[in-house]
Amino acid sequence: MPLDRLSGDYIVLVRKKRKLFAEIARSPAYFHFMLRHSASPRLPPRFARSFNALAKSATIRRAPSFIINVITEKGAEVNMFEVPQDKIDFYRENGFVQFDDVVTPEELEELREAVGDVMAADSERSTGQSPNGAYYKVLNQKVNAWRDSAAVAKFTLHSRFAEIARRLSGADGIRLFHDHALWKMPGDSKPTPWHQDMPYWPMNKPGALSIWLTLDDVDENNGCMMFVPGSHKVGKLAGINLVEPQNLFDYAKGTGIDQTKPVIVRMKAGSATFHHGLTFHYAHANGTDKPRRVLAVIYMPDGTTFSGRQHIVTAGTAFREGDLLKGRMFPVLAKR
Numbered sequence: 589m590p591l592d593r594l595s596g597d598y599i600v601l602v603r604k605k606r607k608l609f610a611e612i613a614r615s616p617a618y619f620h621f622m623l624r625h626s627a628s629p630r631l632p633p634r635f636a637r638s639f640n641a642l643a644k645s646a647t648i649r650r651a652p653s654f655i656i657n658v659i660t661e662k663g664a665e666v667n668m669f670e671v672p673q674d675k676i677d678f679y680r681e682n683g684f685v686q687f688d689d690v691v692t693p694e695e696l697e698e699l700r701e702a703v704g705d706v707m708a709a710d711s712e713r714s715t716g717q718s719p720n721g722a723y724y725k726v727l728n729q730k731v732n733a734w735r736d737s738a739a740v741a742k743f744t745l746h747s748r749f750a751e752i753a754r755r756l757s758g759a760d761g762i763r764l765f766h767d768h769a770l771w772k773m774p775g776d777s778k779p780t781p782w783h784q785d786m787p788y789w790p791m792n793k794p795g796a797l798s799i800w801l802t803l804d805d806v807d808e809n810n811g812c813m814m815f816v817p818g819s820h821k822v823g824k825l826a827g828i829n830l831v832e833p834q835n836l837f838d839y840a841k842g843t844g845i846d847q848t849k850p851v852i853v854r855m856k857a858g859s860a861t862f863h864h865g866l867t868f869h870y871a872h873a874n875g876t877d878k879p880r881r882v883l884a885v886i887y888m889p890d891g892t893t894f895s896g897r898q899h900i901v902t903a904g905t906a907f908r909e910g911d912l913l914k915g916r917m918f919p920v921l922a923k924r
């Protein structure tokens with residue numbers, strides 16, 4: 589794909605010897621210039637030299653939507669990610685946004701296998717439910733899948749998604765809160781009822797958000813999501829019991845949000861939505877005979893403090909109310 593056919597605003601990430609260098613290229617011409625002349629001001633000279641070499645041997649291909657991979661003959665990888673301003677504006681106005689093809693077809697296969705392995709294994713680190721419980725009909729969930737699998741960690745910790753989250757939220761830095769595999773199982777499947785996420789999270793301030801990356805095509809038949817546009821502006825309401833749900837809209841009476849039409853988001857496998865922790869959302873039951881497979885990752889702005897609320901991820905840790913959520917469980921994944 590010739591570079592001059594590309595347009596938009598890109599984040600260029602260069603991974604070299606496990607270090608990551610990021611730069612924003614406002615135009616393909618600038619990216620071209622970087623490739624040719626190693627002109628990025630943030631690249632150290634030693635790296636700039638190899639960057640030059642990399643440019644000479646690079647092949648460039650464009651993934652279906654917004655990822656552009658530059659793969660060198662030696663396997664080094666440069667990824668360019670478009671985060672168009674209209675996506676950021678849409679997220680801030682509506683509390684959710686869709687990105688198609690956030691992974692390549694090869695990555696999708698890798699991810700299906702990696703998350704499938706974690707779901708199939710018994711583990712001390714990730715936590716799931718018993719298949720006999722009522723919650724399992726809503727979600728077969730495993731929290732912190734990345735702690736069990738380097739192959740999942742590659743995606744959970746990937747700066748591609750965290751940088752999108754950072755840009756959407758406007759935060760200077762983004763930390764991981766946790767990931768979770770969300771399988772909606774076939775057979776007596778229940779919808780995920782309308783809820784906000786923030787009431788469950790032990791955080792003092794809103795701002796955290798999730799990516800919901802689907803590994804299967806999703807629609808109303810197998811558990812696609814719905815969102816109420818603008819509902820993140822209503823504030824934090826009561827937490828909903830996902831097994832015996834209260835009606836979230838009862839808590840929102842008089843806000844106008846109870847009259848707002850939800851948006852159904854059907855997606856192809858490998859696509860994702862990002863949603864704000866206060867956005868009202870719902871997922872349909874799975875009426876098919878296959879699991880609906882999703883990897884969701886929750887990101888929080890760097891600086892988020894612990895509210896003291898009971899949560900599976902902070903249970904048994906030394907965090908006290910008001911402490912910064914940081915450390916090896918909550919690494920910084922993207923930074924301005």
Ligand SMILES: O=C(O)CCC(=O)C(=O)O
Pocket residue numbers: 727770772780785798800811869870871882884
């Ligand atoms: O996957 C689902 O069914 C629900 C997901 C959800 O509620 C979330 O990611 O916050």
